[in-house]
Amino acid sequence: MVKIYIDPGHGGIDPGAVGNSLYEKILTLKMALKIKEYLEEYDDVQIKMSRTGDQTRSLTYRTDDANAWGADVYVSPHINAGGGVGYEDFVYPGVGQTTLAIQDAIHSEVIKATGFNDRGQKQKNLHVLRESHMPAILTENGFIDNSGDAAKLKKDSFLNQIAQGHVNGLVKAYGLKKKAVSKPSTPSGSLVHTVVKGETLWSISQKYGTTVANLKKLNPGAKEDALKIGFKLNITAGAKYHKVVKGDTVSALAKKYGSTLKQIRDWNKLDTKYTIYVGQNLKVLG
Template sequence: MKKFAFMLLLMLFVLILPEHGQAAAGNNQIFLDGKELTAGQEVPVENVNSSIMVPLRMIAENLGYKVGWNQTSKTVTIEQQGKTVKLIVDQTTASVDDKTVILTNAPLNRSGTTLVPIRFISEQFGLTVSWDNTQKIVNLITPETGGNNTGSDSGASDGGTSVDVPPAETTNNLTMVNGISFNENRLTIAMEGNAVPKVSKVSGPDRIVVDLPNATFSDLFGTGQVLDPNLNGSLSVTDYPDVSGVRYSLYSTDPYTVRFVIDLKTPKNYSVDISGDTSKLVVIDLNAVSTGDTATQPGNSGRKLIVLDAGHGAKDSGAIGVTKKYEKNFNLAVVLKAAELLKKESNIDVVLTRSDDTFLELKDRAAMANNLHADLFISVHANSSASPAATGSETYYQRASSKALASVMHKYLVQATGLSDRGVRYGNFHVIRETTMPAVLLEVGYLSNKGDESLLFSEALQNRVAAGIVSGIKEYLGLK
């Protein structure tokens, strides 16, 4: 009897209790310029960690934005008049055009509806936003109408507690960090903008901290380096006795600051070199003398300075082979092998434009060589053709002062590959046109040719090409 009475009471409780989601939805309203938005608001506004979360699609579409949804990647894309915003459910990072921004809370998926922080709506759609905590009302005011928050249409009443959402720092004028690399005991940061790095040495443990104020990561950075959902990552560093690794993060959003940390095994001095105009390269050089923060720049000791450039990188795969192998990987493999051989030469210094799968703009590659006052610039590539029969090696120069270098380098290239000799050719490529020293671009073979591709990705050929590059450099410079 007691069990029956309990079940009856439970049934009555279920029947008279309103469904949670519907009851919650009835307790909050969203107004745009004084007009209540109702279509599409099946999911209630939520308060998550003191951040008011509102339905994104409903608001964006009422503002005239086109909204798309990718179920596989859980990505929301919002587009209007050339502006593109991308958000991923459960990730605190968002993409606004080519800029990365941080949300106060990650977007949530509630019954097929994406909720985002009300502050994000304010920042990205240019709205004045307020939250009436007593009445549970969101008020959105577009700058064109300059609407008002008074009167019965808004749903506000005297005595209600209205909380304005302060605008965050704008991201329009932020410096964009595009990529990093670490080689020859130097950290190189590629960026677009006017941020001035603040660099300091810290002990316990020993490390060098580089802060870029008024900066954030661009979308390009994420294609070349690992970034977790909170915009943290690290760069693996091996074979350098002074450095155990490099860490980076969007350290702050108030103000926006990107931080790089070079973790040291022993205390080190450093120098800082900044080159370029809008597109800049920041080099933190650990090859410093024992006292002070000055560095012995490569080539300053009487040795010749060679810049080796592995073409393409990260999102830019270059040519794709018959069996889907990427040119960028071949280029890097050869350059790393050549660099190791050049390091054994007592009268040569070598600098790499990239030592890992990093994306660098062509102008950044040329600027690096120019600013270092390099003696030679060698760019390594693999070719492709619409004709699968195309095969062979060729070498390009752009300026007359580079032709002699091209002839020497090509001789050793053909010997190393054993492929058809396609000759020394003129080519108007950016990296050999904009560099100020003798510069050549090597097209080792054709990835579109099955035989060439197989050969190019063999360890034996890569070793021969690397050795040929060294032999060509030494002959041209008259070094034994």
Template sequence: MVRIFIDPGHGGNDPGAVANGLEEKNITLDLSLRLQALLEADANVEVQLSRNDDSDVGLSARAQLANDFGADYFVSIHVNAGGGTGFESFIYTSAPTETATYQTTVHQAIMQEIDVTDRGEKAANFAVLRETIMPAILTENMFIDTASDAERLTDDAFLQSIALGHARGIAEIFGLTI
């Protein structure tokens, strides 16, 4: 059984980035639920989310939930802000080689599904990446404060493509069928 932990960024009193009539917390939950459905199509996958509604979950609590679950992979889903465009992914700054290999697989699978600017594979000292004990990735899916990206984030087919890219990358890593 492969255990995947999905972390929809933000939630509850923390909306995340807000722009163009959108809130990051709502988009991340939507994407996470889509990803969960795609992964659970394989009977050999067990998925747990840090939240499945608009609730507050602290950063350390998210990591602890994943650790307690015994996850094989941790995926934190976010939407970017700051005036850019496109997709980027992050792993912990001192992550093992396996985590970097997983990042490349997931990143490339997402880029194959969505026609957007590739902002690259990066490393950062984010709490959810630092405090998890399994390979972990944080994805930044488009820019909520860039009008063209925000418009795409309201398109159902585009959101499904983002989720499918995540699912295909994870499936490739763990030999799953989606």
């Protein structure tokens, strides 16, 4: 179990940096709530936040709260100001290997997820880094007073990318594993999966308990290497129809498609003799 304390910078009467009609306290809260949401997809993680709304929190409150809870790691997202561009993060001067490894992981993953200008991994004597009793990192995610950074920070999708970078770093640092997705119990109705970044047919097949071969059969358009983000992938077949040709029998079709005689009879309202005719569009799979 990893106890992760997320401390969105500023809040309440302290807006933090302000610029380009943006308030640091609002951006840090949005990022922190997303970090929490993404982390909840992982096993063996506990999350606590210094604030989940626009509350005023003293620096002492924040570190006392994390210390009392017994956090394993302290992550405090901020937005920079003062004439610069891009991303940097801070740990306490002279910290040990554990904290440096966490800084490495979060730093590289945020840069990867956002494409931010990289201002480097830094060390600074700051209250939340000094008074917290666990590895602690403070991230400065773009400059609110830089028009280029501000334009990005105005988009929730970009704040989500920043959050994803933080989470990817924590996942890497602590070897977190995604929660198992419950497999669909019945193949009735078709199940569609929307491809997200980094997925392969293999990883999707594992997620749903199917095989790459099945996915290829159901999605002739999806090439293994060209899985586009946002592609709607059929996971289960859904209903299937068979055009009856001469010589077909219901029992042979049931066997071929893996359904039962009774299912085929019910779906197609056949008579008790299972009468079918050539050219009939017969539902053979539910």
